Amino acid sequence: MTTGASSQSLWQRVTAPLSSGPTAYAFLAFYVLICSFLLLTNPRTELSTDIVFVLFMLSMLVAYRARVATWFKVVLGVIALGIVLPYFGTLNPFYIDVATQAGIFTALALGLNVVVGFAGLLDLGYVAFFAVGAYAWGIFSTTQISNINPAWGPVDPVMFYPFLIIGLILGLITGVLLGLPVLRLRGDYLAIVTLGFGEVIRVVANNLDRPINITNGSQGIRDIERPPLVLVDLVRNLGVVADDNRLYQLFFYYLVLIIVLLTVIVVARLKNSRIGRAWEAIREDEVAAVAQGIPRVRMKLLAFAIGASFAGVMGVVFASKQLFINPPTFDLLRSINILAMVILGGMGSIPGAMLGAIIVTMLDLQILPRLASVLREAQAAGAPIPRQFDPTQYQRLFFGLLLVIMMIFRPEGLWPDERRREEQHEVEITDEELEADKLTKPTGAETGR
Amino acid sequence: MALLEATNITKVFGGLVAVNDVTFTVEPGSIVSVIGPNGAGKTTFFNVLTGIYKPEKGRVIFAGQDITGWRSDQIAALGMRRTFQNIRLFGNMTVLENVLVGMHVHLQASIWGIISRGRNMLREEAKARNKAMELLNFVGIADKRDELAKNLPYGDQRRLEIARALAGEPKLILLDEPTAGMNPHETAEATQLIRRLRDDRGITVILIEHDMRLVMSISERISVLDYGSKIAEGDVQAIRTNPRVIEAYLGKGAADYAA
């Protein structure tokens, strides 16, 4: 409060009324409205839409962080993500896919944020857990399974739903299996071992086509099942004219949205608990944390397992959505990309990880390719760009440069973790609850589950 | 029965015997000091007691249990807490959170309780915060609850470390030079605080200190280490007049008192 107050005062003076009090309601409603309007009136695929799209997503994070009533956040979220965005998706199906992709990576970034941001364990092989989930569904929902045992056939597509849980459990188990041997290592060593682990999983996927063809090797698995659509007739009766592919797009969008929501809730609650504090303490000073009675290895394992389980679930969804997976999908670069989301957003920060995921996905899928094509057109039109320079080749370079610049000028990330007053706010409420409890002790005991 | 019994503790670093066959007993409810010149092995001895180092030789019995070879967190959970010579707070966490971390082993909420935000979990959190505030009051920094630990002035950081240790409801607290770097006024306040640990809360205290005025005024027993070995032990009077102690200190500090 005292330090840095002067340097931030202007920013705070501007944002404070916008994030709390009655002005916040007006501001947020206005913000979402404007963005929705811009989005819906501009359904073409171009840079301006990209930017509005990012701002639109950002509005959700601002709302998430603002101190307004929960019902208001829910209403805003339902309108923006539940109605406006899918509707926009029917105008421009490209963006609904981008949103789904961003959602998948948001959940992954949130999961990795538990490991790297909360517990401070540098994991460079995170994508391995994603791969485990994806291959689980890929193998079990296709004829690959028959290669293991000819008596087994692909599972019913409806098994997709229980497989979400199975993916979670598989992620959890893999997380623990990796964690057990390596968590005694620190810092750099841990990073190298996890990196190796990520590669091992990829190489296994690449080579497990012999002697028994389980993963179909570098060919990848195709024709992965999608779950049967629920409520199709209902949706069609509503007058929505759409083929199955469109409907599946919407289906996966909503599914991912729900999973991301659950992920956010779980992660946020963990963060503000004894477990989250223990992770943070370990990150800050391991020796001191252990001296407070925190079981170091167990807490680290927990972080690993929880982070991995989100990736496991999303793997199942990803495989089903893409219909096709192959080993290069799960290479080191993917892990690095997710890590970049976490770091870009701000380590340990939940809205940061989400923002990072949205921005990196947008850069990857939209903005950088677009920039490249703009440059190429300029080149063709005779702009003084050497002919040897192929902008498409330099997309990653821009991305790298951006990261470097970010880390120099804003090393704490775009949306760093704020120590918030909200927590105290929360306590006051629970204190009252505590008082109320005391007054109504007899009934309180009955209602207490 | 003694609260802590360390027998024949030896800790070796390479060729250096940092702690050499030290036997040391603490009765419940007492304040005892461990003194000795720089590099005598005091901190190393604390590190052995709290499980950070495993001793090459010797046994530690605490609260009736043989804790030799236990992990640090197990020992802490059993009720032995410490502060560090070179303050080790969780710098980027708030003052209140630091204390809450100290309470970790006393919080029961399961992972399901946390994810579902069950009533019990909320109640436990609220209670924990109240308790943490009470402890911050006790050490006198309640008004700084929301500041980051790293932004506290030095003296307050030492207080916070004590509050964090208290959060574990310890039977025994080990203070490693709690007044190092303090001015005389702060030292006087810290002395009061250490006394209150025992008098108000009944916690047994082991103190490493270089400030002889503090040591002599507060301790019931004093043990003196020199080059890893215990060279003397006794009450204040006995230590003041012990020729080996005076020699170890070469007339510094203790010698003034002996005069």
Ligand SMILES: Nc1ncnc2c1ncn2[C@@H]1O[C@H](COP(=O)(O)OP(=O)(O)OP(=O)(O)O)[C@@H](O)[C@H]1O
């Ligand atoms: N981890 C270690 N590895 C190697 N040597 C160590 C280690 N820790 C301490 N020592 C050595 O052991 C000896 C005792 O150190 P220790 O820190 O216990 O002394 P001390 O009595 O606490 O001194 P001070 O009053 O300066 O704090 C010193 O010579 C020190 O250099």
Ligand SMILES: [Mg+2]
């Ligand atoms: Mg020392």
